Amino acid sequence: MTAQLIDGKAIAAKIRAQVAEGVTALVSKTGVRPGLATVLVGDNPASHTYVRMKQKACAEAGIESFGFDLPADIAQEDLEIIVRDLNQRVDVHGILVQLPLPAHLDEQRILSLISLDKDVDGFHPINIGRLAMKGREPGFVAATPAGVIRLLDEMKVPLAGTNAVVLGRSNIVGMPVSLLLVRRDATVTICHSRTHDLPEVIRRADVLIAAVGRAQMVKADWLKRGAVVIDVGTNRIDDPSTKSGSRMVGDVDFEAAKEVAGMITPVPGGVGPMTIAMLLENTLTAATRLAN
Ligand code: NDP
Numbered sequence: 001m002t003a004q005l006i007d008g009k010a011i012a013a014k015i016r017a018q019v020a021e022g023v024t025a026l027v028s029k030t031g032v033r034p035g036l037a038t039v040l041v042g043d044n045p046a047s048h049t050y051v052r053m054k055q056k057a058c059a060e061a062g063i064e065s066f067g068f069d070l071p072a073d074i075a076q077e078d079l080e081i082i083v084r085d086l087n088q089r090v091d092v093h094g095i096l097v098q099l100p101l102p103a104h105l106d107e108q109r110i111l112s113l114i115s116l117d118k119d120v121d122g123f124h125p126i127n128i129g130r131l132a133m134k135g136r137e138p139g140f141v142a143a144t145p146a147g148v149i150r151l152l153d154e155m156k157v158p159l160a161g162t163n164a165v166v167l168g169r170s171n172i173v174g175m176p177v178s179l180l181l182v183r184r185d186a187t188v189t190i191c192h193s194r195t196h197d198l199p200e201v202i203r204r205a206d207v208l209i210a211a212v213g214r215a216q217m218v219k220a221d222w223l224k225r226g227a228v229v230i231d232v233g234t235n236r237i238d239d240p241s242t243k244s245g246s247r248m249v250g251d252v253d254f255e256a257a258k259e260v261a262g263m264i265t266p267v268p269g270g271v272g273p274m275t276i277a278m279l280l281e282n283t284l285t286a287a288t289r290l291a292n
Contacts, residue, residue, distance in 0.1 A: 040068065147278045202218065
């Protein structure tokens with residue numbers, strides 16, 4: 001292996017320990033314990049797992065969590081009432097509505113009802129808009145994109161003036177990561193399903209962020225030697241050699257790519273753990289601001 005491994009697990013553990021210290025300090029100074037409300041609608045097993053992981057991480061950091069498990073057929077008005085109530089509660093500093101919501105619900109409207117002060121997921125349209133504007137600061141940045149940038153910072157990867165390629169343009173990952181990279185003075189190319197000659201575009205990347213959701217799509221010979229590769233993708237593939245018969249892989253062909261890249265994140269153990277760490281950090285930030 002020639003690439004340096006970016007150990008997201010270790011970096012996330014460090015951030016989580018810092019958040020726990022921050023929570024202790026906030027409680028002793030102000031008596032305020034940060035609280036995160038998790039709003040989960042329906043029975044999507046993956047969403048249930050994510051929410052459980054977030055609640056467990058909250059508990060470990062000393063953050064109170066308030067879980068709202070709601071039926072899949074909840075009416076729009078009833079969900080809106082719950083969000084409005086959470087906006088008013090003094091013991092709730094962050095509100096997380098687990099996405100995706102069932103199709104009959106107006107996701108955009110729900111997200112825009114969350115108080116800007118409590119938008120720890122960073123998906124309020126105003127926070128996204130501020131992210132895109134020069135000279136404006138979003139109150140919160142979504143956890144996965146923020147985690148990607150934190151990994152680059154922790155590894156001391158210079159961004160200003162570099163060619164960064166972002167593979168994917170979703171609201172949740174690709175687009176906000178691209179905006180964050182522009183704010184850090186990278187020259188950013190955003191690729192998507194209609195991009196022509198993807199390998200050629202990716203070969204120009206000093207920094208590649210892959211967030212496409214296609215198992216091992218990015219091949220080693222698409223990479224510039226020494227490129228920094230952040231793999232956001234989480235894809236399950238069959239693997240009869242494992243107990244469960246499957247395993248997680250990223251969007252990058254890791255085994256081959258690590259011989260070409262300068263630095264690379266593994267999947268699992270790269271971006272994944274950062275997402276939760278950044279959510280905890282955002283919740284502590286929200287509580288600190290509201291306590292002051
Ligand atoms: P989306 O499906 O919302 O977006 C995928 C993007 O990839 C789209 O912009 C799409 O283009 C583009 N794309 C799809 N196929 C191709 C292709 N063949 N060539 C080029 N571009 C393509 O996914 P998300 O952004 O939500 O997630 C991306 C990955 O990141 C997933 O594997 C997901 O599981 C993972 N993820 C991981 C997280 C973590 O904590 N580690 C958190 C969030 C996501 P177009 O816009 O044209 O359709």
